[in-house]
Amino acid sequence: MRRYLLLCFLISFVSTGCATAEKPMYIWGDYTSSLYKLKKDSSRENLEKHKEVLATILKESERNQIRVPPGVYAEYGYILMKEGRTDEALKYLDLEEKTYPESAVFIQRLKAKLKR
Protein backbone atom coordinates (compact mmCIF):
# COMPACT_ATOMS: atom_id res chain seq x y z
CA MET A 1 0.00 0.00 0.00
CA ARG A 2 2.74 2.37 0.99
CA ARG A 3 4.67 1.56 -2.12
CA TYR A 4 1.57 2.23 -4.19
CA LEU A 5 1.16 5.63 -2.59
CA LEU A 6 4.75 6.45 -3.30
CA LEU A 7 4.26 5.52 -6.92
CA CYS A 8 1.24 7.82 -7.14
CA PHE A 9 3.30 10.59 -5.68
CA LEU A 10 6.07 10.03 -8.15
CA ILE A 11 3.73 9.98 -11.12
CA SER A 12 2.03 13.20 -10.10
CA PHE A 13 5.42 14.77 -9.54
CA VAL A 14 6.70 13.80 -12.95
CA SER A 15 3.52 14.88 -14.72
CA THR A 16 3.52 18.36 -13.13
CA GLY A 17 7.17 18.58 -14.05
CA CYS A 18 6.23 17.94 -17.65
CA ALA A 19 3.43 20.46 -17.59
CA THR A 20 5.63 23.31 -16.41
CA ALA A 21 8.33 22.52 -18.95
CA GLU A 22 5.86 22.61 -21.84
CA LYS A 23 6.39 25.50 -24.21
CA PRO A 24 3.55 27.92 -24.95
CA MET A 25 2.11 27.80 -28.46
CA TYR A 26 3.00 31.45 -29.06
CA ILE A 27 4.44 34.38 -27.17
CA TRP A 28 2.17 37.39 -27.73
CA GLY A 29 3.52 39.47 -24.81
CA ASP A 30 1.55 42.68 -24.35
CA TYR A 31 0.32 42.71 -27.95
CA THR A 32 -3.43 42.90 -27.40
CA SER A 33 -3.39 45.58 -24.71
CA SER A 34 -0.84 47.70 -26.53
CA LEU A 35 -2.77 47.53 -29.81
CA TYR A 36 -5.98 48.38 -27.96
CA LYS A 37 -4.28 51.43 -26.45
CA LEU A 38 -3.07 52.47 -29.88
CA LYS A 39 -6.62 52.24 -31.25
CA LYS A 40 -7.90 54.28 -28.33
CA ASP A 41 -5.30 56.99 -28.86
CA SER A 42 -3.21 56.82 -32.02
CA SER A 43 -0.43 59.03 -30.71
CA ARG A 44 3.15 58.74 -31.87
CA GLU A 45 4.11 57.55 -28.40
CA ASN A 46 1.61 54.69 -28.43
CA LEU A 47 2.76 53.64 -31.89
CA GLU A 48 6.36 53.52 -30.73
CA LYS A 49 5.32 51.45 -27.73
CA HIS A 50 3.40 49.03 -29.91
CA LYS A 51 6.36 48.71 -32.25
CA GLU A 52 8.51 47.86 -29.25
CA VAL A 53 6.01 45.21 -28.16
CA LEU A 54 6.25 43.66 -31.64
CA ALA A 55 10.05 43.68 -31.49
CA THR A 56 9.93 42.00 -28.09
CA ILE A 57 7.65 39.25 -29.41
CA LEU A 58 10.13 38.57 -32.24
CA LYS A 59 13.07 38.50 -29.87
CA GLU A 60 11.42 36.36 -27.20
CA SER A 61 10.02 33.86 -29.69
CA GLU A 62 13.45 33.44 -31.22
CA ARG A 63 15.11 33.06 -27.82
CA ASN A 64 12.64 30.34 -26.81
CA GLN A 65 12.66 28.77 -30.27
CA ILE A 66 8.91 29.17 -30.69
CA ARG A 67 7.23 30.06 -33.98
CA VAL A 68 6.50 33.80 -34.19
CA PRO A 69 2.70 34.32 -33.94
CA PRO A 70 0.74 34.77 -37.19
CA GLY A 71 1.00 38.25 -38.66
CA VAL A 72 3.62 39.68 -36.31
CA TYR A 73 6.51 39.71 -38.81
CA ALA A 74 4.17 41.28 -41.35
CA GLU A 75 2.82 43.90 -38.98
CA TYR A 76 6.32 44.87 -37.91
CA GLY A 77 7.38 45.07 -41.56
CA TYR A 78 4.31 47.15 -42.34
CA ILE A 79 5.27 49.77 -39.74
CA LEU A 80 8.80 49.91 -41.19
CA MET A 81 7.27 50.26 -44.65
CA LYS A 82 5.29 53.29 -43.50
CA GLU A 83 8.49 54.75 -42.07
CA GLY A 84 10.02 54.45 -45.53
CA ARG A 85 12.49 51.73 -44.51
CA THR A 86 11.58 49.61 -47.52
CA ASP A 87 14.49 47.15 -47.54
CA GLU A 88 13.99 46.19 -43.92
CA ALA A 89 10.25 46.01 -44.44
CA LEU A 90 10.72 43.52 -47.30
CA LYS A 91 12.87 41.35 -45.08
CA TYR A 92 10.09 41.00 -42.51
CA LEU A 93 7.44 40.37 -45.14
CA ASP A 94 9.60 37.55 -46.48
CA LEU A 95 9.93 36.13 -42.98
CA GLU A 96 6.16 36.08 -42.64
CA GLU A 97 5.84 34.14 -45.88
CA LYS A 98 8.59 31.74 -44.91
CA THR A 99 7.02 31.05 -41.50
CA TYR A 100 3.49 30.80 -42.87
CA PRO A 101 3.51 29.70 -46.54
CA GLU A 102 -0.29 30.13 -46.64
CA SER A 103 0.28 33.90 -46.45
CA ALA A 104 2.03 33.88 -49.86
CA VAL A 105 -0.87 35.25 -51.95
CA PHE A 106 -1.31 38.13 -49.56
CA ILE A 107 2.38 38.90 -49.02
CA GLN A 108 3.17 38.83 -52.76
CA ARG A 109 0.39 41.30 -53.40
CA LEU A 110 1.62 43.55 -50.61
CA LYS A 111 5.18 43.44 -51.91
CA ALA A 112 4.04 44.28 -55.42
CA LYS A 113 2.33 47.34 -54.01
CA LEU A 114 5.44 48.31 -52.07
CA LYS A 115 7.73 48.11 -55.07
CA ARG A 116 5.47 50.22 -57.21
Place this chain on the structure above:
Amino acid sequence: MNRFLCLALLSVFILLYGCTSAYVTKKDAFPEMYRDHPLTILILPPINMSTASDAKELFMSTLAEPLSFRGYYVLPIEITTDILKNEGLYDIEAVKDLPLQKFKQYFGADAVMYVKILRWDTVYVVLGGSIIVEVEFLLKSTTTGKDLWKYSGRVEQNTSGTSRGQGIGALIANVIETGVKTAVTDYFPAAREASIITLSALPYGKYHPDFNKDGDTRIKKDKVILQLR
Protein backbone atom coordinates in the same frame (compact mmCIF):
# COMPACT_ATOMS: atom_id res chain seq x y z
CA MET B 1 -44.52 5.05 -2.65
CA ASN B 2 -44.31 3.77 -6.17
CA ARG B 3 -45.93 6.85 -7.55
CA PHE B 4 -43.48 9.00 -5.62
CA LEU B 5 -40.52 7.12 -7.04
CA CYS B 6 -41.90 7.45 -10.52
CA LEU B 7 -42.33 11.17 -10.11
CA ALA B 8 -38.83 11.54 -8.71
CA LEU B 9 -37.34 9.63 -11.62
CA LEU B 10 -39.34 11.66 -14.07
CA SER B 11 -38.15 14.93 -12.60
CA VAL B 12 -34.55 13.75 -12.65
CA PHE B 13 -34.98 12.77 -16.26
CA ILE B 14 -36.48 16.14 -17.15
CA LEU B 15 -33.68 17.90 -15.33
CA LEU B 16 -31.02 15.89 -17.11
CA TYR B 17 -32.69 16.33 -20.44
CA GLY B 18 -32.87 20.06 -19.86
CA CYS B 19 -29.19 20.13 -19.04
CA THR B 20 -27.96 18.11 -21.97
CA SER B 21 -30.05 19.91 -24.54
CA ALA B 22 -28.24 23.14 -23.62
CA TYR B 23 -24.97 21.51 -24.67
CA VAL B 24 -23.87 20.11 -28.01
CA THR B 25 -20.73 18.52 -29.36
CA LYS B 26 -18.68 20.68 -31.67
CA LYS B 27 -19.04 18.22 -34.51
CA ASP B 28 -22.83 18.21 -34.22
CA ALA B 29 -22.98 21.98 -33.96
CA PHE B 30 -20.51 22.79 -36.75
CA PRO B 31 -20.27 19.81 -39.14
CA GLU B 32 -19.09 22.01 -42.04
CA MET B 33 -16.07 23.04 -40.01
CA TYR B 34 -14.85 19.42 -39.93
CA ARG B 35 -15.34 19.05 -43.68
CA ASP B 36 -13.89 22.36 -44.83
CA HIS B 37 -10.84 22.62 -42.51
CA PRO B 38 -10.01 26.28 -43.17
CA LEU B 39 -6.54 27.47 -42.16
CA THR B 40 -6.22 31.08 -43.27
CA ILE B 41 -8.80 33.47 -41.85
CA LEU B 42 -9.53 37.04 -42.90
CA ILE B 43 -11.27 39.11 -40.24
CA LEU B 44 -13.56 41.72 -41.74
CA PRO B 45 -14.22 45.05 -40.02
CA PRO B 46 -17.03 44.39 -37.51
CA ILE B 47 -20.59 45.57 -37.93
CA ASN B 48 -21.13 47.87 -35.01
CA MET B 49 -24.69 47.75 -33.72
CA SER B 50 -23.81 49.34 -30.40
CA THR B 51 -24.02 53.05 -29.65
CA ALA B 52 -20.26 53.40 -29.10
CA SER B 53 -18.66 54.66 -32.28
CA ASP B 54 -15.15 53.49 -31.34
CA ALA B 55 -16.20 49.91 -30.55
CA LYS B 56 -15.36 48.67 -34.04
CA GLU B 57 -11.66 49.56 -34.01
CA LEU B 58 -11.24 48.68 -30.35
CA PHE B 59 -12.84 45.27 -30.54
CA MET B 60 -10.87 44.30 -33.63
CA SER B 61 -7.63 44.69 -31.70
CA THR B 62 -8.62 41.84 -29.34
CA LEU B 63 -9.11 39.19 -32.04
CA ALA B 64 -5.74 38.11 -33.45
CA GLU B 65 -4.28 36.63 -30.28
CA PRO B 66 -7.15 34.30 -29.23
CA LEU B 67 -7.84 33.25 -32.82
CA SER B 68 -4.20 32.25 -33.33
CA PHE B 69 -4.33 30.14 -30.18
CA ARG B 70 -7.22 28.20 -31.71
CA GLY B 71 -4.74 27.06 -34.36
CA TYR B 72 -5.47 29.33 -37.32
CA TYR B 73 -3.42 31.59 -39.51
CA VAL B 74 -4.94 35.02 -39.00
CA LEU B 75 -4.13 37.42 -41.81
CA PRO B 76 -2.52 40.51 -40.21
CA ILE B 77 -5.56 42.59 -39.28
CA GLU B 78 -3.68 45.90 -39.17
CA ILE B 79 -2.72 45.51 -42.81
CA THR B 80 -5.85 43.88 -44.21
CA THR B 81 -8.02 46.55 -42.59
CA ASP B 82 -5.95 49.32 -44.20
CA ILE B 83 -6.27 47.62 -47.57
CA LEU B 84 -10.03 47.25 -47.18
CA LYS B 85 -10.24 50.92 -46.19
CA ASN B 86 -8.28 51.95 -49.29
CA GLU B 87 -10.57 49.90 -51.48
CA GLY B 88 -13.60 51.54 -49.90
CA LEU B 89 -14.58 48.32 -48.18
CA TYR B 90 -14.32 49.34 -44.56
CA ASP B 91 -18.06 49.34 -44.13
CA ILE B 92 -19.64 45.98 -44.07
CA GLU B 93 -22.42 47.18 -46.37
CA ALA B 94 -19.88 47.45 -49.15
CA VAL B 95 -18.33 44.10 -48.37
CA LYS B 96 -21.35 41.93 -47.86
CA ASP B 97 -22.32 41.70 -51.51
CA LEU B 98 -18.82 40.80 -52.69
CA PRO B 99 -18.50 37.20 -53.85
CA LEU B 100 -16.51 35.28 -51.23
CA GLN B 101 -14.09 33.91 -53.84
CA LYS B 102 -12.69 37.45 -54.15
CA PHE B 103 -11.27 37.10 -50.64
CA LYS B 104 -9.59 33.88 -51.65
CA GLN B 105 -8.16 35.47 -54.77
CA TYR B 106 -6.96 38.66 -53.16
CA PHE B 107 -5.94 37.59 -49.66
CA GLY B 108 -5.56 33.82 -49.97
CA ALA B 109 -8.21 33.45 -47.26
CA ASP B 110 -9.87 30.05 -46.78
CA ALA B 111 -12.58 31.61 -44.66
CA VAL B 112 -13.89 35.04 -43.76
CA MET B 113 -14.92 36.06 -40.25
CA TYR B 114 -17.90 38.41 -39.93
CA VAL B 115 -18.12 40.02 -36.52
CA LYS B 116 -21.15 41.78 -35.11
CA ILE B 117 -20.90 43.94 -32.02
CA LEU B 118 -24.35 43.69 -30.47
CA ARG B 119 -23.65 45.52 -27.24
CA TRP B 120 -20.84 47.69 -25.93
CA ASP B 121 -22.36 49.72 -23.18
CA THR B 122 -22.74 50.47 -19.51
CA VAL B 123 -25.85 49.79 -17.51
CA TYR B 124 -26.52 51.75 -14.34
CA VAL B 125 -28.70 50.48 -11.56
CA VAL B 126 -29.27 52.08 -8.17
CA LEU B 127 -26.54 50.27 -6.30
CA GLY B 128 -24.21 49.34 -9.06
CA GLY B 129 -23.38 49.30 -12.69
CA SER B 130 -22.09 46.91 -15.25
CA ILE B 131 -20.22 46.97 -18.50
CA ILE B 132 -21.69 44.72 -21.16
CA VAL B 133 -19.95 43.54 -24.30
CA GLU B 134 -21.84 41.17 -26.54
CA VAL B 135 -20.64 39.89 -29.89
CA GLU B 136 -21.60 37.44 -32.61
CA PHE B 137 -19.20 35.70 -34.97
CA LEU B 138 -19.88 34.06 -38.29
CA LEU B 139 -17.21 32.21 -40.25
CA LYS B 140 -17.89 31.56 -43.93
CA SER B 141 -15.95 29.40 -46.33
CA THR B 142 -14.53 31.18 -49.38
CA THR B 143 -14.51 27.86 -51.25
CA THR B 144 -18.08 26.70 -50.76
CA GLY B 145 -19.69 29.90 -49.48
CA LYS B 146 -21.23 27.91 -46.65
CA ASP B 147 -21.53 28.99 -43.02
CA LEU B 148 -18.84 27.11 -41.12
CA TRP B 149 -19.24 28.37 -37.59
CA LYS B 150 -21.53 30.76 -35.79
CA TYR B 151 -21.39 31.66 -32.12
CA SER B 152 -22.13 34.46 -29.67
CA GLY B 153 -20.60 35.59 -26.43
CA ARG B 154 -21.57 38.06 -23.78
CA VAL B 155 -19.49 39.42 -20.91
CA GLU B 156 -20.94 41.37 -18.02
CA GLN B 157 -18.47 43.10 -15.80
CA ASN B 158 -19.70 44.37 -12.49
CA THR B 159 -18.45 47.84 -11.64
CA SER B 160 -20.33 48.33 -8.38
CA GLY B 161 -18.74 50.46 -5.69
CA THR B 162 -17.41 48.79 -2.60
CA SER B 163 -18.32 51.29 0.11
CA ARG B 164 -19.57 49.41 3.10
CA GLY B 165 -21.64 50.88 5.88
CA GLN B 166 -25.16 51.56 6.87
CA GLY B 167 -27.67 54.26 6.39
CA ILE B 168 -28.27 56.81 3.72
CA GLY B 169 -24.70 58.18 3.88
CA ALA B 170 -23.20 54.88 2.81
CA LEU B 171 -25.85 54.50 0.15
CA ILE B 172 -24.98 57.85 -1.39
CA ALA B 173 -21.25 57.12 -1.16
CA ASN B 174 -21.87 53.87 -2.97
CA VAL B 175 -23.89 55.50 -5.74
CA ILE B 176 -21.21 58.15 -6.29
CA GLU B 177 -18.45 55.60 -6.29
CA THR B 178 -20.29 53.40 -8.78
CA GLY B 179 -20.79 56.33 -11.10
CA VAL B 180 -17.15 57.29 -10.97
CA LYS B 181 -15.86 53.76 -11.31
CA THR B 182 -18.09 53.03 -14.30
CA ALA B 183 -17.07 56.26 -15.98
CA VAL B 184 -13.36 55.53 -15.77
CA THR B 185 -13.46 51.76 -16.18
CA ASP B 186 -12.51 50.92 -19.70
CA TYR B 187 -13.97 48.20 -21.89
CA PHE B 188 -10.71 46.38 -22.46
CA PRO B 189 -11.12 43.48 -19.98
CA ALA B 190 -14.71 42.81 -21.04
CA ALA B 191 -13.90 43.09 -24.76
CA ARG B 192 -10.90 40.81 -24.46
CA GLU B 193 -12.86 38.19 -22.50
CA ALA B 194 -15.70 38.36 -25.01
CA SER B 195 -13.25 37.43 -27.79
CA ILE B 196 -11.69 34.65 -25.77
CA ILE B 197 -14.88 32.97 -24.55
CA THR B 198 -16.64 33.18 -27.91
CA LEU B 199 -13.67 31.84 -29.86
CA SER B 200 -13.24 28.99 -27.38
CA ALA B 201 -16.25 27.38 -29.08
CA LEU B 202 -14.37 27.33 -32.41
CA PRO B 203 -13.03 23.89 -33.37
CA TYR B 204 -9.22 23.76 -33.36
CA GLY B 205 -7.34 24.61 -36.54
CA LYS B 206 -4.31 22.97 -38.16
CA TYR B 207 -1.69 24.64 -35.97
CA HIS B 208 -3.21 23.27 -32.79
CA PRO B 209 -2.07 19.86 -31.49
CA ASP B 210 -5.73 18.84 -30.97
CA PHE B 211 -6.73 19.69 -34.55
CA ASN B 212 -9.55 17.40 -35.69
CA LYS B 213 -9.65 15.69 -32.29
CA ASP B 214 -12.14 17.96 -30.55
CA GLY B 215 -15.31 16.90 -32.38
CA ASP B 216 -16.74 15.30 -29.25
CA THR B 217 -16.02 18.25 -26.99
CA ARG B 218 -19.26 19.60 -25.58
CA ILE B 219 -19.95 23.29 -25.65
CA LYS B 220 -22.86 25.50 -24.72
CA LYS B 221 -25.29 25.73 -27.59
CA ASP B 222 -25.15 28.96 -29.67
CA LYS B 223 -23.95 31.29 -26.95
CA VAL B 224 -21.75 31.67 -23.90
CA ILE B 225 -22.15 34.18 -21.07
CA LEU B 226 -19.54 35.21 -18.53
CA GLN B 227 -19.83 37.36 -15.42
CA LEU B 228 -16.64 39.25 -14.62
CA ARG B 229 -16.11 40.62 -11.13
